Amino acid sequence: MRGGVVVVILAAMVVVAFGLPPRNLTDPEVNPGCEECEEPWLIVTTGEGTNDTLHHLWGAKEALSFLVVTGTGGPNISVDWDALHNGTNRSITFQSQPSSVFGFVIPSLILYNDPKDDGAFKGQNESLRVPVSDFTWSAEVLPNSSHHVAVKLQTTHFQDTPLPNETRILMQVSAYGEDGRSSVLPHLLYTPNSAQLDLVLDHLMLNLTEEANSWKKTRWGMDVVVFSSENKVEGEDGDQGLKFHTQKSLDDEHTPGVFNLDQLTNAGAWAEGEGGGYLQWRPVSYLSSDRDIAKATVPNLNTSLPALVNLTEPLRKSLAYAVMGDNLTLSGVAVTSVISFGQYKDGFYAAEKYTTWTVAIGEGVPPKETFSTLVVVVISLGVVLPAAMFLVGCVVLAVRRWRHHGSSASILITPE
Known part of the structure; x- marks a missing residue:
């Protein structure tokens, strides 16, 4: 019996030993080289690996943008700030041509009335899009180490009017230089090639139009554009380079009451090839700061994933366009979707006035959930x-x- 337990523990240690090689992360820079930037337009941190360099690019100006850029060059990037402010093609460049770019953009929030209590946004007539550019943002670099850096982004104004103290959009964005699991529910896995975004809509009761203010059963959602520089798998027919799928699990050890893991991956990731990229999240949205499963709802993704056709003004001024340029509209490169928060009988947003969404973004194949060493030993x-x-x-x-x-x-x- 003791021999069996020892074998299990040794096997678990071998799995850990063969994880991805670690990276050394640089301190996050907010608007590097821009003396006139008051808001966090561009935040950069770089992970130096054995064979390549991984750039994390985050921004909260015009549109929320989160990118993972992989290449063999050094840590330096070049920013043409005038071009970036004007929405000019490829205003951010790197020492060498990136081998892989993956990311997503949130150009606007969606407030929608849900009188049928469906939960998800389904193109309801009573809806209103609130551009991210209507908000003013601040950035705070949190204490960090060579294997973990984090930045807190927070709204301060809406349409140039100061927001009440309890009304805010709060995001903590973290990058990692080693394998592990987040300490915050839903305890997502992370790798040296990934970052994590934790979004909170806290008391987001805005004074919008007279019609919108009269809606009694409102929920929040957001437009999302997901893009990848790699849009095909060799030998595959068609240009469907981004796919959604759900991974099921028998274990809810780390996220009580949740047995699924949702993923949106590009061609390289779902084919387990090189140059992959992914978004990964647990289908749970907590309705209180203590993140109790008793007060939770779900993030609903529109999985039809239509291709991006037109570049709106927020997209032209986003970090996605600054890096990818007009390639964003190439077939199979970018898809659009809507993520909305709600499910039947959760009381709508007004019940708790608090909603979370935690998502990991990374390069390569997404990490797979497995039983922990403790669970394996118990079994x-x-x-x-x-x-x-x-x-x-x-x-x-x-x-x-x-x-x-x-x-x-x-x-x-x-x-x-």
Whole structure:
């Protein structure tokens, strides 16, 4: 029995040992080289690996943008700030041509009335898009290390009017230089090639139009554009380079009550080839700061994923266009979707006035959920212990029968 447990623990240690090689992360720079930028237009942190360099680019000006850029060049990037402000093609360049670019953009939030209590946004007539550019943002670099850096983004104004203290959009964006699991529910896995975005809509009760202010059953959603520089798999027909799928699990050890893991991956990731990229999240949205499953709803993704056709003004001024340029509209490069927060009888947004969405973005193949060492040991004990008890019982019975047989034979051959 002890030998079985030792084998399980050693196997778990081998799995850890063969994780991705670590990266050393640079301190995040907010608007590097721009003296006139008051808002966090561009935040950069770089992970230096053994064979390549990984750039994390984040921004909260005009449109929320989150990119992972992989290349073999050094850590330096060049920004033409005038071109970036004007929405000029490829205003951000790198020391060498990136081998892979993956990311997503949130150009606007969606407030929608849901009188049928469907939960998801389905193109309801009573809806209003709120551009991200209507908000003013601040950035705070949090204490960091060579294997973990984080930046907190937060709204301060809406349409140039200060927001009440409790009204805000809060995001903590983290990059990692080693394998592990987030300490915050839903405890997503992370790798040296990934970052994590934790979004909170806290008391987001805005004074919008008179019609929108009259809606009684409102929910929040947001437009999302997901893009990748790699749009095909060799030998595949068509240009469907981004796919959604759900990974099921029998274990909810790390995220109580949630047994699925949703993923949006590009061609390289779902084919487990080189140059892949992914978004990965648990289908749970907490409705309170303590993140109790008793108060939770779900993020609903529109999985039809129509291709991006037109570049709107927010997209032209986003980091996606600054890096990708007009390639964003090439076939299979970018798709559009809507993520909305809600499910039947969750009380709508007004019930708790708090909604979260936590998503990981990374380069390569997304990490796969497996049983932890503790769970494996417990399962192994559940199998080994009964088997050992059964074996010991069989041995005891065999010994007793042998002794009984031996004593009976002795009695038969004893002389009178």
